[in-house]
Amino acid sequence: xxxxxxxxxxxxxxxxxxxxxxxxxxxxxxxxxxxxxxxxxxxxxxxxxxxxxxxxxxxxxxxxxxxxxxxxxxxxxxxxxxxxxxxxxxxxxxxxxxxxxxxxxxxxxxxxxxxxxxxxxxxxxxxxxxxxxxxxxxxxxxxxxxxxxxxxxxxxxxxxxxxxxxxxxxxxxxxxxxxxxxxxxxxxxxxxxxxxxxxxxxxxxxxxxxxxxxxxxxxxxxxxxxxxxxxxxxxxxxxxxxxxxxxxxxxxxxxxxxxxxxxxxxxxxxxxxxxxxxxxxxxxxxxxxxxxxxxxxxxxxxxxxxxxxxxxxxxxxxxxxxxxxxx
Amino acid sequence: xxxxxxxxxxxxxxxxxxxxxxxxxxxxxxxxxxxxxxxxxxxxxxxxxxxxxxxxxxxxxxxxxxxxxxxxxxxxxxxxxxxxxxxxxxxxxxxxxxxxxxxxxxxxxxxxxxxxxxxxxxxxxxxxxxxxxxxxxxxxxxxxxxxxxxxxxxxxxxxxxxxxxxxxxxxxxxxxxxxxxxxxxxxxxxxxxxxxxxxxxxxxxxxxxxxxxxxxxxxxxxxxxxxxxxxxxxxxxxxxxxxxxxxxxxxxxxxxxx
Numbered sequence: 001x002x003x004x005x006x007x008x009x010x011x012x013x014x015x016x017x018x019x020x021x022x023x024x025x026x027x028x029x030x031x032x033x034x035x036x037x038x039x040x041x042x043x044x045x046x047x048x049x050x051x052x053x054x055x056x057x058x059x060x061x062x063x064x065x066x067x068x069x070x071x072x073x074x075x076x077x078x079x080x081x082x083x084x085x086x087x088x089x090x091x092x093x094x095x096x097x098x099x100x101x102x103x104x105x106x107x108x109x110x111x112x113x114x115x116x117x118x119x120x121x122x123x124x125x126x127x128x129x130x131x132x133x134x135x136x137x138x139x140x141x142x143x144x145x146x147x148x149x150x151x152x153x154x155x156x157x158x159x160x161x162x163x164x165x166x167x168x169x170x171x172x173x174x175x176x177x178x179x180x181x182x183x184x185x186x187x188x189x190x191x192x193x194x195x196x197x198x199x200x201x202x203x204x205x206x207x208x209x210x211x212x213x214x215x216x217x218x219x220x221x222x223x224x225x226x227x228x229x230x231x232x233x234x235x236x237x238x239x240x241x242x243x244x245x246x247x248x249x250x251x252x253x254x255x256x257x258x259x260x261x262x263x264x265x266x267x268x269x270x271x272x273x274x275x276x277x278x279x280x281x282x283x284x285x286x287x288x289x290x291x292x293x294x295x296x297x298x299x300x301x302x303x304x305x306x307x308x309x310x311x312x313x314x315x316x317x318x319x320x321x322x323x324x325x326x327x
Numbered sequence: 328x329x330x331x332x333x334x335x336x337x338x339x340x341x342x343x344x345x346x347x348x349x350x351x352x353x354x355x356x357x358x359x360x361x362x363x364x365x366x367x368x369x370x371x372x373x374x375x376x377x378x379x380x381x382x383x384x385x386x387x388x389x390x391x392x393x394x395x396x397x398x399x400x401x402x403x404x405x406x407x408x409x410x411x412x413x414x415x416x417x418x419x420x421x422x423x424x425x426x427x428x429x430x431x432x433x434x435x436x437x438x439x440x441x442x443x444x445x446x447x448x449x450x451x452x453x454x455x456x457x458x459x460x461x462x463x464x465x466x467x468x469x470x471x472x473x474x475x476x477x478x479x480x481x482x483x484x485x486x487x488x489x490x491x492x493x494x495x496x497x498x499x500x501x502x503x504x505x506x507x508x509x510x511x512x513x514x515x516x517x518x519x520x521x522x523x524x525x526x527x528x529x530x531x532x533x534x535x536x537x538x539x540x541x542x543x544x545x546x547x548x549x550x551x552x553x554x555x556x557x558x559x560x561x562x563x564x565x566x567x568x569x570x571x572x573x574x575x576x577x578x579x580x581x582x583x584x585x
Contacts, residue, residue, distance in 0.1 A: 076493075078460060079470075103456060103473055103490035110421060110457035114464055119547035120421060122455045136551065141454075142344040148553040153546070190469030190503075194496040201492070209491070213584070235585065247510075257340075258363065258448060258509050266584045268575075276340040280451075287584060288559075289575065300562060305578045309567025317572020325580055 004031030005094040009085060009105065010057065011076065013037035016048045018210040019100040021168035023161060024052040026127050027098055028171060030135070034058065036088045036182070038075045046177055053171030058092070058182040060084040070186050073196040077189065078104055082111035084184045089116055089156060091182065096135055098127070101160040101261075102209075109160045119152035121159045125263070125284070126166075135159070143257070143276065144283030163210045164263045204233070208253055211238030213266045216255050216282070218242035220271020220292060220311055223250045227315035228270055234319035234326075235266075242272045256281035270311040274299025291315065328381035328479075330371040330443045331432055333462070334364040334400055336393035337452040344452070346553035350418065351452055355392050360399040363447030365514035368403050370507045371445050372515070374479060381442075382406045384435060388416055388427045394530050401525035402517035408528065409435070413535035415543040423544050425458050429465035430538035443484065446506045448473055459506035469499035472506040 006027040010020055020035075027033040035041075035049060035057040049057060062070040062080065074080055085097055085108065097112060099105040101123050113120040121137035130136040135157040138149045152159075201207055208214060215237045217228035225239070232239045241251035243259060255262055257280030267285035272278060274290070274297060282288070283302060290299045290306040291314050300306050307314050338344045342357040368385070375381035384407040385400035387393055397408035411431050419427060435441055444466070449456040456473075463470030471477075474486035484505060485498040517525075535541070565574045579585045 073495075078472075079464075104493065106456050107460040107472060110455075110461050111464060113547075114422065114461055117547075120457070121548060122421075122453075122457060130551070140556070142452075143340070144556065146345060146553060146555050148346070148349075149551045151549045151551050153549050191471065191497055191499045194498065196493065196495045199492040199494070207492070235579075257451065257454060266579065280340065280454075287582065289578065291571075291575065295566075300564065302559060303562045304559060305563045305565075305575070307565050307567050307571040307575050309571040314567055314572040314575060317570075318575040319572075321573050321576030322579070322585055325576065325585060 004096065005092050006031045006033050006096040006098060007085065007088055007092065007094045008033060008035050008054070009081065009097070009099045009108070010035045010037040010041070011081065013039040013041045013045065013059075016045055018168060019163050021048070021052060022163065022166050023098045023100065024054060025166050025168050026161060027096070028053050030096055030127065030129060034092055034094070036060065036085055038081065038084060041179070046179070049177045050174045051170040053175050054177050055175055056178040056180055058088045058180055060182045060184045062184050062186050064186050065188065074186065074193050076104070076196065077191070077193065078107035079111055079189050080186055081108035082115060083187050084182065085112040086115040087184045088182055095156060097156070097158045099160045101162045106160050109158050113158040116156050116158070117154060118156035118158045119154040121150055121152065121157070124159045124161045124165070127159055127161060140284045143280040162261065162263060164212070206236070206238045208238040208240050208255070208260050208262060211262070212264050213237035213268070214240055214255070214262050214264045214282070214285070215268045215270065216240035216242065216272060217245055217251065217270050218272030219244050221245065221250065223248065224312070225251055227312050231268065231315040231319045231322070234322040237268075242278050269299055270315055272299055273297045274302065328375050328378035328442050329440060330374060330381065330445055331384045331386050331435055331441050332364065332367045332371045332400070332405065333428055333444065333446045333458075334368070334385050334387050334396050335361045335450045336387065336389050336396035337361045337450055340451055345555060349550040349553050353392060355395070358392070358395060360396040361447060361450045363449055363451060363509055364396075365403065366507045366509055366511050367445040367447045368400055368405060369512045369514040370477065370505070371443070372404050373512065374443070384409060386428065386431055387411070388419065388424055388431075390417075391532070397530050398525060401528045402522050403515060404521050407531065409531045409533060411533045411535070411538065415535050415540070418546065419543065420546050420548060421455060421457050421461060422547070425461035425465050426544060427535070427538065427540060428458070428462050430540055431533065432466060434533070434538055440502070442501045444468070444504045446504070448506050448508045459504060463504035466504065469503045471497050471499055471503060474505055474507045475510050477505065477507065477511065
């Protein structure tokens with residue numbers, strides 16, 4: 001393990017997300033950590049890389065086949081990200097590539113593995129070294145009901161890792177992170193990107209996919225997310241919804257196997273019955289709490305604690321109690 | 328407009344899913360057409376209907392046990408169903424699956440142009456969401472994935488792509504590979520007329536050698552173990568009689584979760 005090199009995708013390069021810190025933490029347990037950024041990193045980002053033991057950061061400098069510099073949003077397209085990662089693996093002679101488990105990163109991971117002939121594990125909940133020194137990814141599948149472990153049998157391993165796989169921790173000692181330009185030729189995509197918008201992250205609440213506590217509302221809210229957001233804010237939690245609630249236009253992001261998959265320390269579902277689709281997106285949570293007026297709601301079968309009652313009564317009272325506890 | 332839709336036969340998410348010998352357990356009566364493929368089929372049918380002529384071919388890589396997925400596709404209005412089965416494809420990973428699908432699309436192209444390959448956003452068993460982009464790479468075609476809205480005009484496919492916290496407007500000339508999300512459309516239901524028409528349709532069975540594949544690419548990963556998680560202990564249930572919120576808060580506080 002001592003001479004293994006682990007690359008971690010850093011996208012965006014302008015701010016460090018919790019998911020990146022988790023990947024650095026995992027990577028340190030596997031070997032020497034290097035980051036790959038799609039743009040130059042700033043001073044604040046660099047300081048965090050140093051604290052997390054990232055030895056160097058490869059800063060991609062993209063150009064097209066004719067040698068023209070590419071700086072636009074195209075840099076975030078999976079095929080372009082994959083070109084950068086593959087170039088970095090070749091230059092650093094890296095053994096492992098870690099990415100977050102976002103939809104875009106999964107595609108980039110697949111294309112990177114395709115280009116390198118590398119083994120691919122998607123949605124790992126843990127990454128470790130197996131008995132014979134190979135990389136092993138553990139996964140929680142079928143709505144959190146089965147655990148699998150999978151060994152990569154090729155020289156290079158590419159993995160996407162789910163949020164909350166580990167608690168991020170800085171390295172025992174700071175390192176002096178080297179920055180190195182990484183020339184990357186942008187592949188011919190055949191795709192035109194007319195616009196790209198990144199939803200602004202609310203400064204008040206943590207992002208759903210990274211939050212340690214999630215409060216989600218469903219059909220039982222009847223469209224009033226006031227009690228849901230009140231409890232979330234008392235807890236410092238992210239807010240999510242069921243797919244039904246999003247289809248009704250009551251909230252914008254849903255937890256579910258085709259929406260955001262969450263695995264927080266605490267998941268609180270309010271007015272959510274717990275259909276298979278929803279369970280597939282939250283069943284790996286550590287503590288599951290449910291509030292529902294229907295005593296037959298299927299979510300009660302998978303929760304640790306539940307209140308049978310009206311969420312409009314229960315959630316504000318819980319919020320008040322939490323606020324009092326926090327003082 | 329000639330469109331190939333890739334489909335997969337998966338264990339029904341409402342059944343007790345699991346593994347056997349480190350492979351997903353697939354029983355004929357607990358399987359179903361991957362629900363997310365219905366959005367892909369719907370997108371294909373709508374495009375062909377809008378074009379006024381064309382053909383929708385459902386394509387799967389599966390043992391013959393997977394035919395119910397194709398028959399369901401027939402009931403939704405798909406014209407043809409092709410199944411690629413071969414011992415060398417058993418246990419195919421993402422890359423081998425994408426390569427086999429690509430080879431089958433090329434064989435369909437040898438009969439006539441394929442304008443578009445459409446897939447669902449994921450298969451509900453593996454949830455990898457990477458085969459569409461790998462298939463596009465294998466075919467050397469542009470990939471427009473995770474489309475929430477789509478349209479074809481003058482041979483150009485335009486989509487609104489939504490993923491994570493990003494919204495993108497993308498376009499590519501046909502032929503291309505497209506994946507659609509579960510919010511892209513509302514899949515139609517089989518009706519009596521379509522069910523009757525489906526009865527006359529036959530699954531076309533191809534082997535790997537029909538596609539010019541003589542060996543499966545070596546697998547790059549190996550499953551070491553697969554085991555069910557322990558059941559959660561019985562939940563603590565409180566009926567709200569005016570103190571339910573406090574009980575919830577106390578549960579969080581006593582477990583050090585606040």
